[in-house]
Amino acid sequence: xxxxxxxxxxxxxxxxxxxxxxxxxxxxxxxxxxxxxxxxxxxxxxxxxxxxxxxxxxxxxxxxxxxxxxxxxxxxxxxxxxxxxxxxxxxxxxxxxxxxxxxxxxxxxxxxxxxxxxxxxxxxxxxxxxxxxxxxxxxxxxxxxxxxxxxxxxxxxxxxxxxxxxxxxxxxxxxxxxxxxxxxxxxxxxxxxxxxxxxxxxxxxxxxxxxxxxxxxxxxxxxxxxxxxxxxxxxxxxxxxxxxxxxxxxxxxxxxxxxxxxxxxxxxxxxxxxxxxxxxxxxxxxxxxxxxxxxxxxxxxxxxxxxxxxxxxxxxxxxxxxxxxxxxxxxxxxxxxxxxxxxxxxxxxxxxxxxxxxxxxxxxxxxxxxxxxxxxxxxxxxxxxxxxxxxxxxxxxxxxxxxxxxxxxxxxxxxxxxxxxxxxxxxxxxxxxxxxxxxxxxxxxxxxxxxxxxxxxxxxxxxxxxxxxxxxxxxxxxxxxxxxxxxxxxxxxxxxxxxxxxxxxxxxxxxxxxxxxxxxxxxxxxx
Amino acid sequence: xxxxxxxxxxxxxxxxxxxxxxxxxxxxxxxxxxxxxxxxxxxxxxxxxxxxxxxxxxxxxxxxxxxxxxxxxxxxxxxxxxxxxxxxxxxxxxxxxxxxxxxxxxxxxxxxxxxxxxxxxxxxxxxxxxxxxxxxxxxxxxxxxxxxxxxxxxxxxxxxxxxxxxxxxxxxxxxxxxxxxxxxxxxxxxxxxxxxxxxxxxxxxxxxxxxxxxxxxxxxxxxxxxxxxxxxxxxxxxxxxxxxxxxxxxxxxxxxxxxxxxxxxxxxxxxxxxxxxxxxxxxxxxxxxxxxxxxxxxxxxxxx
Numbered sequence: 001x002x003x004x005x006x007x008x009x010x011x012x013x014x015x016x017x018x019x020x021x022x023x024x025x026x027x028x029x030x031x032x033x034x035x036x037x038x039x040x041x042x043x044x045x046x047x048x049x050x051x052x053x054x055x056x057x058x059x060x061x062x063x064x065x066x067x068x069x070x071x072x073x074x075x076x077x078x079x080x081x082x083x084x085x086x087x088x089x090x091x092x093x094x095x096x097x098x099x100x101x102x103x104x105x106x107x108x109x110x111x112x113x114x115x116x117x118x119x120x121x122x123x124x125x126x127x128x129x130x131x132x133x134x135x136x137x138x139x140x141x142x143x144x145x146x147x148x149x150x151x152x153x154x155x156x157x158x159x160x161x162x163x164x165x166x167x168x169x170x171x172x173x174x175x176x177x178x179x180x181x182x183x184x185x186x187x188x189x190x191x192x193x194x195x196x197x198x199x200x201x202x203x204x205x206x207x208x209x210x211x212x213x214x215x216x217x218x219x220x221x222x223x224x225x226x227x228x229x230x231x232x233x234x235x236x237x238x239x240x241x242x243x244x245x246x247x248x249x250x251x252x253x254x255x256x257x258x259x260x261x262x263x264x265x266x267x268x269x270x271x272x273x274x275x276x277x278x279x280x281x282x283x284x285x286x287x288x289x290x291x292x293x294x295x296x297x298x299x300x301x302x303x304x305x306x307x308x309x310x311x312x313x314x315x316x317x318x319x320x321x322x323x324x325x326x327x328x329x330x331x332x333x334x335x336x337x338x339x340x341x342x343x344x345x346x347x348x349x350x351x352x353x354x355x356x357x358x359x360x361x362x363x364x365x366x367x368x369x370x371x372x373x374x375x376x377x378x379x380x381x382x383x384x385x386x387x388x389x390x391x392x393x394x395x396x397x398x399x400x401x402x403x404x405x406x407x408x409x410x411x412x413x414x415x416x417x418x419x420x421x422x423x424x425x426x427x428x429x430x431x432x433x434x435x436x437x438x439x440x441x442x443x444x445x446x447x448x449x450x451x452x453x454x455x456x457x458x459x460x461x462x463x464x465x466x467x468x469x470x471x472x473x474x475x476x477x478x479x480x481x482x483x484x485x486x487x488x489x490x491x492x493x494x495x496x497x498x499x500x501x502x503x504x505x506x507x508x509x510x511x512x513x514x515x516x517x518x519x520x521x522x523x524x525x526x527x
Numbered sequence: 528x529x530x531x532x533x534x535x536x537x538x539x540x541x542x543x544x545x546x547x548x549x550x551x552x553x554x555x556x557x558x559x560x561x562x563x564x565x566x567x568x569x570x571x572x573x574x575x576x577x578x579x580x581x582x583x584x585x586x587x588x589x590x591x592x593x594x595x596x597x598x599x600x601x602x603x604x605x606x607x608x609x610x611x612x613x614x615x616x617x618x619x620x621x622x623x624x625x626x627x628x629x630x631x632x633x634x635x636x637x638x639x640x641x642x643x644x645x646x647x648x649x650x651x652x653x654x655x656x657x658x659x660x661x662x663x664x665x666x667x668x669x670x671x672x673x674x675x676x677x678x679x680x681x682x683x684x685x686x687x688x689x690x691x692x693x694x695x696x697x698x699x700x701x702x703x704x705x706x707x708x709x710x711x712x713x714x715x716x717x718x719x720x721x722x723x724x725x726x727x728x729x730x731x732x733x734x735x736x737x738x739x740x741x742x743x744x745x746x747x748x749x750x751x752x753x754x755x756x757x758x759x760x761x762x763x764x765x766x767x768x769x770x771x772x773x774x775x776x777x778x779x780x781x782x783x784x785x786x787x788x789x790x791x792x793x794x795x796x797x798x799x800x801x802x803x804x805x806x807x808x809x810x811x812x813x814x815x816x817x818x819x820x821x822x823x824x825x826x827x828x829x830x831x
Contacts, residue, residue: 017538025538109608112588116542123550127557159561163553170549173619181611185604215619219626223770229560231677231759232766234630237654238672240763242638249626312648 015517024119027111028517029096034414035118036093037407041483043085043125044400048476050078055438055472057455058465071455072140073132079143083261084168085125087395090403091264092117092175095203097414099179101508101515102197104188104524109181113174120171127164131157142453144254147235147246151227158228162221169214176210179203188507190526194285197506201288202267205295209256209263212299217253220246244309251302259298262362262394263291265402266333269355271506272409273337276352277344278503282336290329290336297326307378316375323373327366334363349501350424354405357397357432365393368443383453386446392439396475397432404431404482411489412496416514419489427485430478437471536595541588548584552577593798593806606805613809617816620778624820627774631767631827639663639763642671670762680757684747684768686830696747697829700740701821704779707736708818711786711811721801723793730790730807733814737783744776771828775820782817785810 016022016031026032053074057065066074096114100107108114131138136155139145150158183204187196196204223246226232233239235246266287274281281287303311303319311319337359346352368390372378381387404427412418441464446452450461457465496513507526511519555574562568595601641649643663649655658671666683673679687695711733717725748769751757759769789807792798799807 021538024543025540027536027539109605110612111536112539112542113612114542115539116545119543119546120549123546127550127554156561159557160554163557167549167553173616177612177615177619180615181608185608185611211615211619212622215623216626216629219623219630223627223630225560226759226766226770229563232770233670233677233762234766236676237638237642238658238675239670239677239761239766240639240642240667241634241766242642245630245633245638248633249630252626252629310648310651312646 025115027107027115029100029108029111029114030414030515030517032108032114032118033093033096033098036089036096036121039118039121040086040088040090040093040403041486043081043089045479045483046129047078047081047086048479050074050081051472052476054078055469058457059469060466061457061459061462063456066455068455069137069140072142072453073138075453076139076142076145077128077132080128080139081125082395083143083257084165085121087261087399087403088172089121091203091206091261091399092172092179094199094264094268094403094406094410095179098410098508099182099200099203100186101511101519102200102506103183103186103191104507104520104526105182105186106518106520108178109186110178114178117171117175117178120167124164124168124171127160127167131160134160144250145224146250147224147227147243150246151224151235154228159225162225165221166218169218172210172214176207176214179207180211183207188520188523188526194288195526197267198270198281198284198287199264199267202263202265202291205291206260206263209260209295209298213253213256213260216249217257220249220253223249244306247306247309248302251305252299254305255302256295256298258391258394259294261399263295265358265362265399266291268402268406268409269337269358270340271504272351272355272405273340273359274505275409275501275503276349276355277341277346279340279344282339282342283332286332287336290332293329294326297322297329301326304373304378307375308382320373320375324370327370330366334359334366349408350419350421350428351405351409353425353428353432354401354408357428358401358405361393361397361401361435365390365395365398368393381446383451384446385442385450385452388452389439389442389446392442396439397435401431401435407486409501410508411486412500413508413513413515415490416496416512417489417493418496418500419485419493423481423485423488427478427481430481431475434471434475434478438468438475439471441465441468441471539591541584541591544584545581545588548577548580550577552581593792597798609805609809613805613812617812620816624771624774624823627767627771628823628827631771634763634767635665639665639667666764666768667762668764677762678756678758678760680755680761680765682755683757683764684751684755684829696743696750697825700743700747701825703736703740703743704818704821707733707740708815710736711814715808715811718799718804718807719801726799727790727794730786730793734783734787734790737779737786740779741776741783744772744779768828771824775817775824778817778820782810782814785813 016028017025023031023035026035053066054071057063057071096108099105128138134155134157136157138157139150139155139161141149141154141158145161183196183200223232223234227234227236227241233241235241235243237243270281270287301319301323303315304323307316307319341356348356368386372381372387372390408419408424445457445461445464445468448461450457498512499509500513501509507524508515510524551573555570555572555577558570559568559574562570640646640663641652642654642658643661644650644652644655645663654661654671658673660673661669661671666685668680668683670677670679684697692698710729714726714729714733717723717729757765757768759765789799789810792806798804
């Protein structure tokens with residue numbers, strides 16, 4: 001691939017503006033990507049602190065540290081913040097940084113709207129967090145906010161929660177439209193659809209899912225708002241509605257939402273495994289088709305979250321089989337990653353360690369998901385810690401490990417410095433041990449019958465809860481090391497080359513490190 | 528995809544102003560709604576200032592975009608981005624309505640019959656113990672709780688039979704909205720053929736029809752509230768009826784407003800060329816979308 005032809009027609013475009021306005025008014029995809037990533041890091045630490053409160057309370061049976069009401073608020077906010085403030089903005093940040101570079105575009109397609117999608121988020125989360133200080137406390141109905149807990153029995157702050165979800169949704173929709181339009185319209189000549197890097201593919205599909213389901217979430221919270229304040233009866237059987245309707249609408253959003261949080265991870269992991277195995281990816285097109293199938297199937301499996309509400313038998317059977325079907329394309333992906341590593345010249349730099357841990361631990365989470373998909377078994381597992389263990393296995397060593405892997409993998413490209421490999425490996429091992437010590441025992445206490453979302457538990461669960469809390473604090477505090485490593489890398493360190501990684505392929509590695517403020521001012525040549 | 532060099536815009540203040548306006552708007556809306564019972568509350572002024580900020584920001588933002596376009600700064604690629612962007616935005620709106628239609632289908636075909644004890648699931652449902660006399664009908668005029676918590680309406684807004692067809696407002700609304708979709712298409716044809724007068728007059732007619740539609744809808748709501756006792760409080764029928772038609776009506780107002788702006792731009796500023804008028808085209812797409820939603824509403828809310 002040829003070097004980039006720098007052809008500035010306007011001196012104004014050379015570098016970033018000075019001072020704070022650079023960040024407030026920016027239309028640059030790299031600046032906005034950085035903002036998203038730092039925002040998500042901040043939310044990750046806040047949501048993590050809430051997790052620490054939860055695990056501290058659960059360290060021993062009995063009520064120790066917080067009131068049950070406050071515990072419920074922590075449970076709710078931890079989930080909402082990690083999903084909408086941590087994982088999703090991190091992936092949008094990565095998309096902002098990487099998608100334009102990977103497809104040879106100058107920037108995102110709609111750069112001003114891009115800035116808007118970001119800046120809505122701090123306001124939305126300010127509203128959400130401020131509800132902690134409101135009369136009646138913050139939302140306390142769990143991140144799934146089932147009616148009537150979130151309608152008839154909700155604290156007054158639910159109104160603020162509803163509107164903050166509304167603007168978060170607007171931000172996500174605009175962000176997703178931007179990504180789709182960028183990928184459809186801004187590819188450099190020669191970057192055909194089936195030549196696009198897999199991260200770009202994963203984000204094209206993710207963005208489509210976002211545009212399809214975020215409006216449904218907006219509909220759900222609007223119905224809640226009307227039920228609470230304006231006398232409608234969507235979720236009230238006394239008026240002919242049905243609380244189960246809420247669950248249907250919510251999970252029609254919610255299931256694609258969980259794939260929104262994992263598809264970009266699939267893209268990232270494919271790149272990293274390919275690079276550090278120094279081999280071509282085993283099957284590119286099967287990876288694309290697997291992601292597409294997963295995305296399509298995600299629309300017809302939502303009721304597997306609701307097996308115990310009393311669905312008709314036919315529905316339970318349909319949703320069980322549809323859910324199990326997802327294991328097929330997911331299996332395609334896992335075997336693909338393993339086959340890529342097979343007989344490769346593998347080296348174990350930090351991103352690769354995170355990527356391999358992703359493959360193993362995400363598969364554990366996937367298999368416990370398969371167990372939960374079996375209707376009669378789910379009657380037993382529903383709302384126990386087994387479910388908590390399952391979704392934390394797909395989200396923490398799944399989504400979050402992939403984000404960390406991506407940060408280690410691309411940070412030399414972002415700031416021009418190599419991270420400290422020794423500290424990176426330390427961070428990996430602490431996180432790896434921490435995450436397993438935290439969540440693996442939760443499988444046991446879940447199967448033994450411990451329900452989720454309670455601040456207290458029966459004595460027989462005490463030992464494993466203690467182990468889990470120790471692991472959680474280990475994992476939590478290791479993330480401060482991560483913050484330190486990132487800051488250290490931004491401040492200085494060994495200079496990175498343009499190529500950075502020996503085996504890395506793709507347009508982003510053809511430009512200098514750090515990547516110039518405007519990467520491509522003319523379309524690059526693609527071989 | 529296009530050759531040549533790429534266009535990269537300057538910094539812009541509008542996005543963060545817009546984000547801030549949205550913040551003020553939703554803070555105002557939340558506190559207003561939470562203080563509806565308190566006559567001394569002045570949170571509504573926060574809501575108004577949020578709205579004012581939002582409209583001002585949008586005005587100046589769109590003005591900037593139009594100026595850039597007229598100055599020839601937009602590359603073909605950017606123009607194409609606007610086209611894709613609008614299409615995906617409309618898709619997101621479709622999904623928003625899908626949530627409410629989904630709710631309607633769910634309660635009509637499953638929840639209400641189950642509440643009345645129909646079907647294998649109905650037999651097991653505990654509500655049968657609670658409201659044994661409830662019978663499943665659509666529209667649900669008598670709610671399961673027989674008006675204990677919710678108001679009982681006297682009449683629904685459904686098809687009144689051929690004898691009363693002509694005094695039935697939804698039929699007129701359908702005629703008005705479908706014609707407006709045709710007139711906006713004629714306006715588009717006029718513009719494409721370089722006939723500015725034709726464009727302006729047909730667009731004017733469209734905006735006029737939009738106003739009539741909103742007026743008729745208001746009359747229908749007045750009738751429902753004043754004469755039929757049908758309100759948001761009338762159980763699930765009132766809920767789905769007012770939310771579906773209400774959100775549709777709101778979208779008609781937005782679409783009509785967009786078209787009115789396009790009309791003003793054409794009449795007063797002479798904007799739009801034969802082959803370069805995406806601002807208008809986007810608004811007309813939106814208008815056709817609103818029209819299709821109405822057809823679905825007419826079918827599933829009023830007729831069936």
